[in-house]
Amino acid sequence: GFKMGIVGLPNVGKSTLFNALTKTAAAQAANFPFCTIEPNVGDVAVPDARLDTLAEIGKSKQIIPTRMTFVDIAGLVKGASKGEGLGNQFLANIRETDAIAHVLRCFEDGDVTHVEDRVDPVEDAEIIETELMIADMESIEKRIAGLSRKIRGGDKEAVAQERLLKAALVALEDGKPARTIEVADDDRKAWNMLQLLTSKPILYVCNVDEASAATGNAMSEAVGKMAAAQGNAHVVISAQIEEEIAQLAPEEAAEFLAEMDLEEPGLDRLIRAGYELLALETYFTVGPKEARAWTIPHGTSAPKAAGVIHGDFEKGFIRAETIAYDDFVALGGESAAKEAGKMRAEGKAYTVKDGDVLHFLFNT
Numbered sequence: 142g143f144k145m146g147i148v149g150l151p152n153v154g155k156s157t158l159f160n161a162l163t164k165t166a167a168a169q170a171a172n173f174p175f176c177t178i179e180p181n182v183g184d185v186a187v188p189d190a191r192l193d194t195l196a197e198i199g200k201s202k203q204i205i206p207t208r209m210t211f212v213d214i215a216g217l218v219k220g221a222s223k224g225e226g227l228g229n230q231f232l233a234n235i236r237e238t239d240a241i242a243h244v245l246r247c248f249e250d251g252d253v254t255h256v257e258d259r260v261d262p263v264e265d266a267e268i269i270e271t272e273l274m275i276a277d278m279e280s281i282e283k284r285i286a287g288l289s290r291k292i293r294g295g296d297k298e299a300v301a302q303e304r305l306l307k308a309a310l311v312a313l314e315d316g317k318p319a320r321t322i323e324v325a326d327d328d329r330k331a332w333n334m335l336q337l338l339t340s341k342p343i344l345y346v347c348n349v350d351e352a353s354a355a356t357g358n359a360m361s362e363a364v365g366k367m368a369a370a371q372g373n374a375h376v377v378i379s380a381q382i383e384e385e386i387a388q389l390a391p392e393e394a395a396e397f398l399a400e401m402d403l404e405e406p407g408l409d410r411l412i413r414a415g416y417e418l419l420a421l422e423t424y425f426t427v428g429p430k431e432a433r434a435w436t437i438p439h440g441t442s443a444p445k446a447a448g449v450i451h452g453d454f455e456k457g458f459i460r461a462e463t464i465a466y467d468d469f470v471a472l473g474g475e476s477a478a479k480e481a482g483k484m485r486a487e488g489k490a491y492t493v494k495d496g497d498v499l500h501f502l503f504n505t
């Protein structure tokens with residue numbers, strides 16, 4: 142599955158956010174109970190209203206959302222890269238994520254200490270980014286040194302790695318995160334394997350006070366400007382409100398949201414933003430037993446999409462019977478869509494589209 146790391150300075154609301162994410166009714170959805178792999182790792186259901194609609198039309202007994210993993214990564218402070226807590230395990234935790242949710246404190250509260258004794262989310266973002274950049278520079282230098290023997294031995298992969306590492310180092314020495322360098326399509330795979338901390342896509346999460354949950358505040362606006370200038374995404378939420386909502390029954394939660402002038406839980410927006418950040422899409426399988434959502438990266442072929450369900454589906458792939466979500470809903474289900482000629486048989490070359498309702502045929 143896909144993994145988002147939650148990072149940020151101490152006391153900005155990371156744990157509050159993580160708890161909210163993993164405590165929601167959705168996270169604990171019946172079929173796939175929220176499972177704590179480690180205390181700081183949680184699988185969260187990806188909210189998607191389309192799945193409920195499909196289940197209703199298909200009279201499916203069960204609804205199984207697709208999942209995304211969140212990891213609460215504590216321990217980043219100023220000077221962390223100089224050994225103050227930025228241990229190997231901690232770095233490895235960040236390395237293993239696909240993207241970073243960077244929580245920024247955008248609330249004033251005299252009772253909650255700020256490690257830097259002032260509230261300034263833009264400055265906070267820079268502190269964290271600087272620590273990650275220093276860690277990247279150190280690891281790049283070590284890795285380049287480690288590659289020299291392989292390069293002398295004529296290892297082509299090592300040559301490509303060195304070229305990418307050196308390009309990243311130039312950017313980092315210029316004060317820019319590794320994600321700012323342009324990577325050719327051919328290099329994309331090698332680049333991702335380098336797992337540089339500052340090459341990961343980033344989503345800024347502005348944790349605002351309760352009163353600003355719907356509107357944001359001056360601090361979250363400043364973060365928004367910074368994010369836009371960097372080409373990064375940002376969302377505004379109140380972690381405290383989210384934690385409260387997460388503990389309510391669905392009807393109560395709806396009332397609470399209405400009172401707060403919120404259309405939906407901020408967590409839904411956060412998870413969706415993470416999905417977008419990673420260019421992920423959803424396809425569906427619908428039957429009387431279950432309606433289920435599956436996650437694929439944008440541009441996934443039909444056999445690869447089948448492989449998300451089971452490796453055998455990919456190996457033995459014959460074709461995918463495909464109905465677009467809109468057709469499925471407008472016509473009122475599979476047989477009606479089929480009669481209307483809206484069910485297509487797609488082969489190996491087909492690129493699955495977000496919202497496709499699929500049925501795979503395969504050899505065993």
Ligand code: GDP
Nearest residue numbers: 151152153154155156157248250253349380381
């Ligand atoms: P972490 O160190 O980043 O994981 O931060 P925590 O989630 O433990 O939060 C630190 C403190 O800030 C806790 O006492 C939270 O209750 C409080 N806190 C978190 N979010 C908010 C918020 O939106 N408003 C206020 N006033 N306090 C918050």
